[in-house]
Amino acid sequence: MAKTINCALLGAGKLGSGFFKIITERHEHILSQTGIDFRIKKILVKNRHFQRASSINMDLITDKPEEISSDPEIKIVIDTMFGIEPAFSLVRQIVQSGKNLISANRSMVAARMHELADLANEMKVFVNIEAAIGGGLPIISILREDLVANRIRSIYGILGGTSNYILSEMTRKKITLQEVLKSTYVRKIGENLSVIDYEGSDSAQKLSILAAATLGIDTNFMEIFSEGIADVTPDDIEHAGMFGYTIKLLAVIKNHDQTIELRVHPTFVRNTHPLAGVSDEYNAFYFQTDLLGNYMLYGKGVGIEPTSSLLIKDLASMGQRLLSNTKRNDYKLSWDERPLLPIGEIEASYYLLFPCLNRPGVIGKITSFLGEHQINIGSAHAEVEDPLSGNIGHVHIFIEKAAEHDVRNAIDALNRMDFISGRIKFFRILED
Ligand SMILES: NC(=O)c1ccc[n+]([C@@H]2O[C@H](COP(=O)([O-])OP(=O)(O)OC[C@H]3O[C@@H](n4cnc5c(N)ncnc54)[C@H](OP(=O)(O)O)[C@@H]3O)[C@@H](O)[C@H]2O)c1
Numbered sequence: 001m002a003k004t005i006n007c008a009l010l011g012a013g014k015l016g017s018g019f020f021k022i023i024t025e026r027h028e029h030i031l032s033q034t035g036i037d038f039r040i041k042k043i044l045v046k047n048r049h050f051q052r053a054s055s056i057n058m059d060l061i062t063d064k065p066e067e068i069s070s071d072p073e074i075k076i077v078i079d080t081m082f083g084i085e086p087a088f089s090l091v092r093q094i095v096q097s098g099k100n101l102i103s104a105n106r107s108m109v110a111a112r113m114h115e116l117a118d119l120a121n122e123m124k125v126f127v128n129i130e131a132a133i134g135g136g137l138p139i140i141s142i143l144r145e146d147l148v149a150n151r152i153r154s155i156y157g158i159l160g161g162t163s164n165y166i167l168s169e170m171t172r173k174k175i176t177l178q179e180v181l182k183s184t185y186v187r188k189i190g191e192n193l194s195v196i197d198y199e200g201s202d203s204a205q206k207l208s209i210l211a212a213a214t215l216g217i218d219t220n221f222m223e224i225f226s227e228g229i230a231d232v233t234p235d236d237i238e239h240a241g242m243f244g245y246t247i248k249l250l251a252v253i254k255n256h257d258q259t260i261e262l263r264v265h266p267t268f269v270r271n272t273h274p275l276a277g278v279s280d281e282y283n284a285f286y287f288q289t290d291l292l293g294n295y296m297l298y299g300k301g302v303g304i305e306p307t308s309s310l311l312i313k314d315l316a317s318m319g320q321r322l323l324s325n326t327k328r329n330d331y332k333l334s335w336d337e338r339p340l341l342p343i344g345e346i347e348a349s350y351y352l353l354f355p356c357l358n359r360p361g362v363i364g365k366i367t368s369f370l371g372e373h374q375i376n377i378g379s380a381h382a383e384v385e386d387p388l389s390g391n392i393g394h395v396h397i398f399i400e401k402a403a404e405h406d407v408r409n410a411i412d413a414l415n416r417m418d419f420i421s422g423r424i425k426f427f428r429i430l431e432d
Pocket of ligand 1: 011012015016044045046047048081083086087104105106107131132135302303304
């Protein structure tokens, strides 16, 4: 016989109302799959007089959080609110009354991870924050359940569906970021244009949640080195293409013995690598494990439907745990003390672009200068940009493995050389 679990929804905006519509329409399907009759008993909003989507049952709407916290029948709350405060205070108040929490509120989870984990521990409730990473991919469950026997060596993620769509359009049409933004489709796919990862902070928030939930790394996303897509130009994309690479905004976790490496930046990805084929609003996680080898998870990264799919998966697994009295939380509750590796201390492969005056011996000067800085060069190529005047050239250098501070020091010094005619750019390369 079906068991009933009463729930409350926090927020009835774009995600909340979309989730409510889907869970209502698929009630019978979810019941037949899980044996659980999930019922939304209350919906908390800020302004109960707002006109709501027609799918929302207005009888359920309340603007009083106490109606949820004081209702002993409500066991799970699904948080689709926006922002850090007052969302966190509301969530805390409700969880302190013994409710289990599923949250999709990225900025709140990224800013308050430690408090949420402590709260889950103290109240002995389940807290699941997988949907806050965005998109519909069940990355935390896969890492913590399906791959539990594995040690994860590294994770490379394309975590921003809207930003990935923009880079894909720039690559396909050879146009600038600003030109892509004129398309109405960008506005349609994203939550809103604020999720475009100009500086990398959206991916850094998601990365900090992922690192906390799977490895117990307690970090503020502002401590994570991040660069976004703001500085990527059609020329960069063309140069990458000339050498068999695609530019992707990657979020990286590397699990070292004594330290953890977390970073976000546009990256050269070899065209033959599975991540190079992840285009448009798709997300992916590519991870290297010790037992299973390499593994990739791929799917829609933005939107109401993929996020609702994940929220309902979280609801189903939390419901089953509640009914079977399982104690295991979806949140890693012990913290790992390993420090973050500063960006200057990482080791990576690099692509460097030198705009320079087309003088004899320029390549030789650059390569011998890099050599003096203990930087081993994989290959070097020169190209004259304006064949008529023969004036300005580009030198492209690939560095196989170097410490980032050596690369940056060399670039700083080379920037002062009289044959360098513009800003030297560099991209890190995803090692195969
Ligand atoms: N949209 C997506 O595709 C998507 C995907 C993944 C994750 N998310 C995350 O989901 C969250 C919501 O996104 P959204 O696009 O749905 O935002 P939204 O349209 O602005 O909806 C936010 C909802 O929260 C309610 N709310 C805000 N402050 C409140 C308060 N103090 N008390 C009670 N209710 C309050 C609002 O109530 P009123 O309606 O009365 O103002 C509104 O219904 C965000 O954290 C976002 O990062 C969204």
